Amino acid sequence: TQLLEQSPQFLSIQEGENLTVYCNSSSVFSSLQWYRQEPGEGPVLLVTVVTGGEVKKLKRLTFQFGDARKDSSLHITAAQPGDTGLYLCAGEKGTASKLTFGTGTRLQVTL
Amino acid sequence: EPEVTQTPSHQVTQMGQEVILRCVPISNHLYFYWYRQILGQKVEFLVSFYNNEISEKSEIFDDQFSVERPDGSNFTLKIRSTKLEDSAMYFCASSFRYEQYFGPGTRLTVT
Numbered sequence: 001t002q003l004l005e006q007s008p009q010f011l012s013i014q015e016g017e018n019l020t021v022y023c024n025s026s027s028v029f030s031s032l033q034w035y036r037q038e039p040g041e042g043p044v045l046l047v048t049v050v051t052g053g054e055v056k057k058l059k060r061l062t063f064q065f066g067d068a069r070k071d072s073s074l075h076i077t078a079a080q081p082g083d084t085g086l087y088l089c090a091g092e093k094g095t096a097s098k099l100t101f102g103t104g105t106r107l108q109v110t111l
Numbered sequence: 112e113p114e115v116t117q118t119p120s121h122q123v124t125q126m127g128q129e130v131i132l133r134c135v136p137i138s139n140h141l142y143f144y145w146y147r148q149i150l151g152q153k154v155e156f157l158v159s160f161y162n163n164e165i166s167e168k169s170e171i172f173d174d175q176f177s178v179e180r181p182d183g184s185n186f187t188l189k190i191r192s193t194k195l196e197d198s199a200m201y202f203c204a205s206s207f208r209y210e211q212y213f214g215p216g217t218r219l220t221v222t
Contacts (some may be wrong), residue, residue: 033210096209
């Protein structure tokens with residue numbers, strides 16, 4: 001079983017703080033995707049990382065894929081209340097194959 | 112912006128009844144998927160579909176489940192005889208290559 005463990009599970013911070021969410025596995029993935037999911041809705045794709053060591057930026061969000069393609073991180077700078085939500089990582093082996101989802105990190109950003 | 116759509120948004124059915132969940136993937140995508148999420152749990156892969164045939168399926172996807180692409184746009188998931196434990200959110204996703212885009216989901220409630 002390929003497990004993707006995310007840490008922390010819950011994070012409550014104040015507006016303006018920085019945070020990092022980690023996604024770790026013992027398996028190698030060909031790509032890793034980060035999603036955000038609101039209650040009762042489908043996961044919304046934020047980014048896909050494919051190359052080991054790759055760094056991608058999406059406004060205040062920075063995503064990194066580990067050199068060995070077993071782990072990834074999501075860093076948010078100057079968090080805002082609008083960043084509140086459930087963040088999911090999902091790994092894929094091969095192209096267009098099934099996604100294995102992580103355990104999720106629930107982020108709450110307060111004023 | 113193109114998006115995956117799903118109908119119905121909520122389906123209530125009695126145990127033992129057949130249900131068909133419908134999805135319209137993004138038009139130029141080649142790969143199609145079904146996932147489910149039991150309340151409070153991780154998103155789980157059910158099945159992937161490419162070139163009019165199943166390319167991969169999970170242990171959950173037993174003989175009670177089937178998928179079909181009846182025309183050029185729709186992608187359906189059929190559950191032949193629903194069980195209480197089939198109650199979940201069902202998500203359709205599609206991809207051209209690495210990036211999987213999810214629909215808003217169908218909440219299936221089996222009573």
